[in-house]
Amino acid sequence: xxxxxxxxxxxxxxxxxxxxxxxxxxxxxxxxxxxxxxxxxxxxxxxxxxxxxxxxxxxxxxxxxxxxxxxxxxxxxxxxxxxxxxxxxxxxxxxxxxxxxxxxxxxxxxxxxxxxxxxxxxxxxxxxxxxxxxxxxxxxxxxxxxxxxxxxxxxxxxxxxxxxxxxxxxxxxxxxxxxxxxxxxxxxxxxxxxxxxxxxxxxxxxxxxxxxxxxxxxxxxxxxxxxxxxxxxxxxxxxxxxxxxxxxxxxxxxxxxxxxxxxxxxxxxxxxxxxxxxxxxxxxxxxxxxxxxxxx
Amino acid sequence: xxxxxxxxxxxxxxxxxxxxxxxxxxxxxxxxxxxxxxxxxxxxxxxxxxxxxxxxxxxxxxxxxxxxxxxxxxxxxxxxxxxxxxxxxxxxxxxxxxxxxxxxxxxxxxxxxxxxxxxxxxxxxxxxxxxxxxxxxxxxxxxxxxxxxxxxxxxxxxxxxxxxxxxxxxxxxxxxxxxxxxxxxxxxxxxxxxxxxxxxxxxxxxxxxxxxxxxxxxxxxxxxxxxxxxxxxxxxxxxxxxxxxxxxxxxxxxxxxxxxxxxxxxxxxxxxxxxxxxxxxxxxxxxxxxxxxxxxxxxxxxx
Numbered sequence: 001x002x003x004x005x006x007x008x009x010x011x012x013x014x015x016x017x018x019x020x021x022x023x024x025x026x027x028x029x030x031x032x033x034x035x036x037x038x039x040x041x042x043x044x045x046x047x048x049x050x051x052x053x054x055x056x057x058x059x060x061x062x063x064x065x066x067x068x069x070x071x072x073x074x075x076x077x078x079x080x081x082x083x084x085x086x087x088x089x090x091x092x093x094x095x096x097x098x099x100x101x102x103x104x105x106x107x108x109x110x111x112x113x114x115x116x117x118x119x120x121x122x123x124x125x126x127x128x129x130x131x132x133x134x135x136x137x138x139x140x141x142x143x144x145x146x147x148x149x150x151x152x153x154x155x156x157x158x159x160x161x162x163x164x165x166x167x168x169x170x171x172x173x174x175x176x177x178x179x180x181x182x183x184x185x186x187x188x189x190x191x192x193x194x195x196x197x198x199x200x201x202x203x204x205x206x207x208x209x210x211x212x213x214x215x216x217x218x219x220x221x222x223x224x225x226x227x228x229x230x231x232x233x234x235x236x237x238x239x240x241x242x243x244x245x246x247x248x249x250x251x252x253x254x255x256x257x258x259x260x261x262x263x264x265x266x267x268x269x270x271x272x273x274x275x276x277x278x279x280x281x282x283x284x285x286x287x288x289x290x291x292x293x294x295x296x
Numbered sequence: 297x298x299x300x301x302x303x304x305x306x307x308x309x310x311x312x313x314x315x316x317x318x319x320x321x322x323x324x325x326x327x328x329x330x331x332x333x334x335x336x337x338x339x340x341x342x343x344x345x346x347x348x349x350x351x352x353x354x355x356x357x358x359x360x361x362x363x364x365x366x367x368x369x370x371x372x373x374x375x376x377x378x379x380x381x382x383x384x385x386x387x388x389x390x391x392x393x394x395x396x397x398x399x400x401x402x403x404x405x406x407x408x409x410x411x412x413x414x415x416x417x418x419x420x421x422x423x424x425x426x427x428x429x430x431x432x433x434x435x436x437x438x439x440x441x442x443x444x445x446x447x448x449x450x451x452x453x454x455x456x457x458x459x460x461x462x463x464x465x466x467x468x469x470x471x472x473x474x475x476x477x478x479x480x481x482x483x484x485x486x487x488x489x490x491x492x493x494x495x496x497x498x499x500x501x502x503x504x505x506x507x508x509x510x511x512x513x514x515x516x517x518x519x520x521x522x523x524x525x526x527x528x529x530x531x532x533x534x535x536x537x538x539x540x541x542x543x544x545x546x547x548x549x550x551x552x553x554x555x556x557x558x559x560x561x562x563x564x565x566x567x568x569x570x571x572x573x574x575x576x577x578x579x580x581x582x583x584x585x586x587x588x589x590x591x592x593x594x595x596x597x598x599x
Binding site: 167171174180185 | 371372404450
């Protein structure tokens, strides 16, 4: 029964990984940017929620209607001012730019908020839980994070597959040059995708902050897990990212059940194994070419 | 025809890929309602010229005027809004989109909706039953039909078609050209890049032959012989002067001779009737028939 519990806890944890990873998956799938500052942007979201909730004296959840639009705007600005320009100089330039951004964010946060670990008060939700059978206890907070991740990924999937905007995003992800040629205005598409990516990162950051603690360097750690979820799931596929996150979460908790010391190592080994055996990801679609950036 | 009555007017266009110059002062004028064939050997600059007209390749010099407006610096979406749509070489469909989505994406920048889906399916009935399939699962001819349908969705008045018969069976090519004839009757103006010289001269009213990035011949189809076009195609200079058709109304259509100062720029000896046949062994630069590295289409996929 404890194994069933471990799997359930692992799946719930995987939802959190998927939530932070979906933005990374989107930016890579559409813009071909590996955003190394993605985790740091998530941590910025957590700090923003912390500052707003203490300044306004409201629970963390109430700040979300402010945090998410700010994060969206930040993503749009970053794309227009920074990533878009970097992309014109090739993919390597964009990696260097996001790496620089990551270092800057971490150090600015360090100067402003010190390296003390912080936590976001989750209120009553933080401690509430319910039982399944006799031995399985599910935290409402973990379940909320998991359901939020599923809702966000499903909404993104619907947005991409059912709307004319999503059609443009997928066409642009398939073939940038031809997308321009058939009249798609690529820059607004990119800006929108970047805004969504940073907004989902900020949302993930708020969950990271309420479930555990965060400090200015938390972003790098989150980035590694997000990156692994994206690669395991298959680059550019949102459902793959969700599955990849769950694979990571289940591995971490199940191995941790045996020996806590190897839990995180096992996650990285799983990542390496997938990379060696199926470099396109476990859930990559029918095509293996670069065009396969099928966000579906 | 005076320059003012041309629907599309390209003047002195220079296009570079990095250090490589693909077009040298290319000029052409396309009258409204007509069909212009753009012919020339591989690497002569046909695709580059169409891409420059569509806005995908910014020119270093020269101008593109359309229906009275200067569109030289306009991005593709603005040109599409004005009615210029390109069917790119190699179809370039979006693989993760369905047939219908590929067509719908073509309407992204359209100013009008002259071509709603049901009208497009009326022209290409075979696509209606496949609308939900991924575009890559279709046959070559069907894929080409999707590419044309995608351009039609932009409600174009000028349709640029780049080698739509590439790799297709003759019967399928015949069907596609029948469709094009229908589009002309509906009022569209066509610029067609076609390797099959006979078909190009059959279908089109005007013909422009490019040689090494320059206009080698520009004439009414009715006023030139096949031999003259073939001569221009291969850059046989003896053919130029005596056969150049008089075209006093349009001084911008000056045929250009091959650069005599640069004898290394040998034209490729490819039979225009049979582009699939490997080049004759006289071509010292390309004995295997593979595209030469300076083929601009190899460089278009750069960053």
